[in-house]
Amino acid sequence: MLWTWTGIRRTIAVLGLLVLPSTAGYAADPATAPDIARILARGTLVVAAYKSDMPPFFYVDAAGKPGGIDVELATDIAQRLGVKLNYARMADNFDDLPHLVASRKADVAISYLSRTLRRAALVRFTQPYARLRQTLMVNRTKTAPLFRGGERVEMLNDASVQVGVEDGSSYVDFATERLPRAQVKPFPSNEDAIAALLAGQLHAVMVDEGFSYSLTRVQAGVPRYRVRDDWALYVKIVPLTGARDPIAMAVHRDDPNWLAWLDTYIADRQEDGTLDRLLDRHLGGPRK
Amino acid sequence: MSPLTAHLSSPWAVVAGLLAGGVLGIWLPEAGMALEPVGQLYLQLMQMCVLPIIISAVTASIARLILGDSGAALPRLALVFLTGLAATAAIALAAGLLFQPGIGLGQDQRVFLANEILQQDAAATGQPAPSLWLLAQMVIPANVIRAAAEGHMLALLLFSLLLGMGLGKLGGEQSLFAVGVLDAFYNALVKVMGWILLGLPFGLFALMAAHTAQGGIHMFLMLGKLVATLYGVALLVVAVLTLLIARRTGLGPLAVLSLVRQPLFTAFGTGSSIATLPAALRVAETGLGLSRQTTQMVLPLGVSLYPLGNVVHVVISSLFVLQLYGLPIGLQAGLVVTIGGILVACAMSGAPGIASMALLGMLLAPFGVPVEVAIVLLVALDPVLDPVLTVVNVYGNMGAAALMEPQQKEAHHG
Numbered sequence: 001m002l003w004t005w006t007g008i009r010r011t012i013a014v015l016g017l018l019v020l021p022s023t024a025g026y027a028a029d030p031a032t033a034p035d036i037a038r039i040l041a042r043g044t045l046v047v048a049a050y051k052s053d054m055p056p057f058f059y060v061d062a063a064g065k066p067g068g069i070d071v072e073l074a075t076d077i078a079q080r081l082g083v084k085l086n087y088a089r090m091a092d093n094f095d096d097l098p099h100l101v102a103s104r105k106a107d108v109a110i111s112y113l114s115r116t117l118r119r120a121a122l123v124r125f126t127q128p129y130a131r132l133r134q135t136l137m138v139n140r141t142k143t144a145p146l147f148r149g150g151e152r153v154e155m156l157n158d159a160s161v162q163v164g165v166e167d168g169s170s171y172v173d174f175a176t177e178r179l180p181r182a183q184v185k186p187f188p189s190n191e192d193a194i195a196a197l198l199a200g201q202l203h204a205v206m207v208d209e210g211f212s213y214s215l216t217r218v219q220a221g222v223p224r225y226r227v228r229d230d231w232a233l234y235v236k237i238v239p240l241t242g243a244r245d246p247i248a249m250a251v252h253r254d255d256p257n258w259l260a261w262l263d264t265y266i267a268d269r270q271e272d273g274t275l276d277r278l279l280d281r282h283l284g285g286p287r288k
Numbered sequence: 289m290s291p292l293t294a295h296l297s298s299p300w301a302v303v304a305g306l307l308a309g310g311v312l313g314i315w316l317p318e319a320g321m322a323l324e325p326v327g328q329l330y331l332q333l334m335q336m337c338v339l340p341i342i343i344s345a346v347t348a349s350i351a352r353l354i355l356g357d358s359g360a361a362l363p364r365l366a367l368v369f370l371t372g373l374a375a376t377a378a379i380a381l382a383a384g385l386l387f388q389p390g391i392g393l394g395q396d397q398r399v400f401l402a403n404e405i406l407q408q409d410a411a412a413t414g415q416p417a418p419s420l421w422l423l424a425q426m427v428i429p430a431n432v433i434r435a436a437a438e439g440h441m442l443a444l445l446l447f448s449l450l451l452g453m454g455l456g457k458l459g460g461e462q463s464l465f466a467v468g469v470l471d472a473f474y475n476a477l478v479k480v481m482g483w484i485l486l487g488l489p490f491g492l493f494a495l496m497a498a499h500t501a502q503g504g505i506h507m508f509l510m511l512g513k514l515v516a517t518l519y520g521v522a523l524l525v526v527a528v529l530t531l532l533i534a535r536r537t538g539l540g541p542l543a544v545l546s547l548v549r550q551p552l553f554t555a556f557g558t559g560s561s562i563a564t565l566p567a568a569l570r571v572a573e574t575g576l577g578l579s580r581q582t583t584q585m586v587l588p589l590g591v592s593l594y595p596l597g598n599v600v601h602v603v604i605s606s607l608f609v610l611q612l613y614g615l616p617i618g619l620q621a622g623l624v625v626t627i628g629g630i631l632v633a634c635a636m637s638g639a640p641g642i643a644s645m646a647l648l649g650m651l652l653a654p655f656g657v658p659v660e661v662a663i664v665l666l667v668a669l670d671p672v673l674d675p676v677l678t679v680v681n682v683y684g685n686m687g688a689a690a691l692m693e694p695q696q697k698e699a700h701h702g
Contacts, residue, residue: 140658
């Protein structure tokens with residue numbers, strides 16, 4: 001979906017990482033829980049991810065180097081386990097990710113994945129490592145008569161209002177929950193939905209703040225979404241209050257110890273502040 | 289007058305200060321930026337003295353008007369203000385429709401605007417939603433001292449108007465005494481302003497240096513057609529006002545321009561009609577030969593109630609947005625732009641902040657105009673347009689004063 005088709009193949013390649021001596025004894029301990037021991041024995045952590053670049057979570061930058069919140073987290077986790085990382089960008093859409101984990105094609109999905117009830121029936125979710133604000137990108141002229149100077153989102157909850165979402169993403173559910181009366185229209189990608197929004201075919205597109213932030217703050221080297229340069233003239237970003245989009249890792253339902261390990265990892269990174277710093281760096285400024 | 293003070297108060301000293309500051313800001317932007325606090329302090333010093341001048345001038349002149357049984361001048365003033373505002377709005381509307389500044393923008397111009405809007409969106413988050421109620425509270429505050437502290441001119445003017453009417457109706461010795469005291473305050477402050485204005489060439493030097501150091505050339509190039517339309521209408525209004533003042537005062541147009549150049553240059557350099565008020569009062573009285581009663585009443589009221597430059601800005605910016613988004617401009621939209629433009633222009637000069645600008649967006653929203661884009665145009669273009677529009681504001685007030693001056697022959701019939 002993005003400009004860097006060539007980069008996608010490169011990221012599927014394994015990210016070679018140092019096996020630290022301090023973690024060598026980790027694998028040797030016979031009391032290690034079997035679901036974790038399986039990863040250690042293999043020597044490679046397989047992380048399932050969506051196929052295309054999704055800044056700021058995972059992308060290949062202009063220098064050909066993988067980057068983003070999820071890539072940094074996965075790299076750190078593999079390093080702490082003392083195994084190599086295979087950040088496998090193989091999912092055709094986000095709903096495929098739980099299936100890949102459930103069919104043991106990957107040890108964990110760390111891929112901008114929203115925790116939803118529908119997906120929780122297939123896999124086990126860790127605690128969220130990021131809580132993204134849900135965001136409406138609205139067509140300025142189409143919504144001006146509805147908003148009348150304010151930004152009352154409930155004005156969009158009307159049968160005449162058309163809201164675009166990315167098909168197969170959690171935003172299909174979020175949009176229906178938030179604006180039950182509006183017509184929710186699925187698009188192959190957020191970029192296609194924004195194109196329809198710019199063409200005046202939609203009132204709004206519901207995305208997460210990661211996507212909208214990538215549009216407002218173009219960073220050097222980071223691939224950009226395929227959206228017209230002058231989009232801000234026609235489209236406005238309205239962050240939604242209250243509802244947050246919990247981004248979590250997903251593991252197989254029979255891996256309770258692996259799940260507990262990841263939960264401990266996330267809790268520790270929240271405790272020592274590294275997680276907040278990571279999110280601030282990629283999502284802009286302190287977010288609380 | 290010593291030779292030094294004579295030199296400093298010469299209009300050419302003001303021009304020299306403006307030009308030297310402008311050149312310095314372009315040539316050495318760092319030096320220009322370093323001078324900004326100096327210029328700001330000077331501006332604040334002027335504004336500090338002008339607020340009490342406005343209150344005492346309006347109160348005393350209204351009181352005298354009613355004491356002297358010339359109360360009929362008030363409706364006449366309202367008529368002059370309304371006619372002038374409507375005529376200016378009509379000229380701006382015609383120019384906007386004729387030159388179509390918002391049509392045919394290039395891709396780089398749209399990207400430039402988009403980036404300006406993004407910055408503004410980021411700055412505006414967390415602002416309370418605008419409403420007519422918020423604006424009404426600015427005109428009728430619970431506490432006039434707080435309104436003064438927050439610089440809500442409309443509230444101050446309303447209070448001064450009411451106090452003046454009360455004093456006038458009171459009559460008798462008490463009232464004359466109060467008016468005398470107010471006059472004494474007024475005269476004393478005008479004297480103080482005379483001292484402060486000696487520093488004007490230096491103040492303008494610092495203000496202009498900071499102004500040009502900030503750039504804005506980019507904005508000129510990017511929105512050239514819009515800026516050109518606004519400047520064109522501003523110049524047209526200045527020309528009409530010159531002819532009007534010349535006719536009312538019996539002076540030649542060139543003589544009028546020569547007399548008013550100091551207040552107009554001050555307006556250009558400070559970008560503040562309030563700060564320019566003392567210079568305008570002095571020239572209207574001593575140069576154009578208008579009576580003190582007229583200038584004291586019309587000029588301070590006009591600062592907020594008769595901002596012709598703001599009308600030009602608001603009307604043309606509104607048309608620009610309508611044209612930019614390809615929205616149809618029918619009779620209804622034209623009327624809202626004209627009438628709403630006048631209201632918003634007055635609110636902008638009388639109540640600082642974004643609230644009054646957001647009011648414009650609210651009025652235009654039913655036609656599909658995004659509020660935030662209208663605000664961006666008013667805020668972002670302000671540094672580029674403020675000098676010229678302030679000149680129009682100040683000159684417009686002097687024109688209104690000339691119109692209000694009772695002509696010798698018709699004074700007893702009018």
